[in-house]
Amino acid sequence: MRFRVFHRTRYVYRAPVRDSYNELRLRPATDDKSRLEFFLLNLNPPVRLRHFRDNFFNYVHYFDLPEPHSELSIEAQSTINTTSPYEGGAPTGVPFAALKAEMDDMLAPFLKDSEYVELSPEVWRLGIDIRDERDDVFETATAVMHHIYQHWTYMPNVTSASTHMSEVMAGKKGVCQDFAHVMIGICRSLRIPTRYVSGYLYNGPQSHLRGAQASHAWCEVHVPGRGWFGLDPTNDTFADERHIKIATGRDYHDAAPITGHFDGPPGATMALQVDLEVRRTEG
Incomplete structure (x- = not known):
């Protein structure tokens, strides 16, 4: 596009x-x-x-x-x-064991706490529950996205640019930036390298996407041997050709x-x- x-x-x-x-x-x-x-x-x-x-x-x-x-x-x-990163299909079939084998200094920042993301015991327990018995990295990340979309409420003006993910975890309300931070925290707790993405979202004539009226945010997970792939928990969709990437980082602090x-x-x-x-x- x-x-x-x-x-x-x-x-x-x-x-x-x-x-x-x-x-x-x-x-x-x-x-x-x-x-x-x-x-x-x-x-x-x-x-x-x-x-x-x-x-x-x-x-x-x-x-x-x-x-x-x-x-x-x-x-x-x-x-x-x-163009969509998913033209060749979703990067499934990669087990969690591959994460440890590919870990390096470039991915390390995307596995830790950051300005707006905290890997608390509560976040880890939620991540374990969502993963269940899955051993596929991308399928697990997709399950995290589905969970946030189903259990959090999209509600503008209840948070700000400086809202920490712990507040969003407690209130289960917010906007795209908040949902990206929650997903980043859950995925990192499962040792999946995950980064924040700021950009824009095209809302076509037949679409009804949240967050398309302002700067948008989503996240990308690193799948060993495949690269970075975007997931948009605000809209429960893959980040495809409608998502225009501007900047990436550990969280909003790096990509504002x-x-x-x-x-x-x-x-x-x-x-x-x-x-x-x-x-x-x-x-």
Whole structure:
């Protein structure tokens, strides 16, 4: 599928602020399943952009804005072609014993606690119950996805970007970011390397997908000998060509689209407006 994506975030401050520093993870990822044709970032006030690759190979733009300003607008436009990682079928048939044989330093960060994920005894017990007698890595991860979809309630505005998975475990309510964190925790407790994915989700004319009206989140599990495969617990579906990957990491902390800070007087709180359009195109 070929998509055009427009993403604008606008901050309006009640009093002028200065010394704003921001990191942007808004450039779609490029791999054998995603081909980026066009990408453009526009900022207002105008500012010089720099970029680097972070520890998880995400493409990160960053900038400093030292001058006083009352508004900040960040616009990202992109055109991307995607294909489904599942065109050859699901990566089933790999037993749990293969996980230990393929473990290396690159996978180790995706097996531990992280900023928003905790491998508590409660999470481990739930993972054991869901796994039951399964010995297939991907089938087990898929069972975790089904369980979250069936037992958690999709409910906007009950959590925030800083909500820890332990709160979501207790309340069984949240949005895509929360469900991704819960699934990551359960899968890691079973020693399946699992990472967080931020991106966009295309909701076609005949679809009724949750989380398609804003930045979306899902997770990817590593299947030995097969690679990384995405699962979307919010919609109980494989992450296919409708899912446009932007960044990956241990959790939201590593893959947030925009992070930063600024200096300002007391009361310089901000109003936030996010506009997003994901449109399928020909070509």
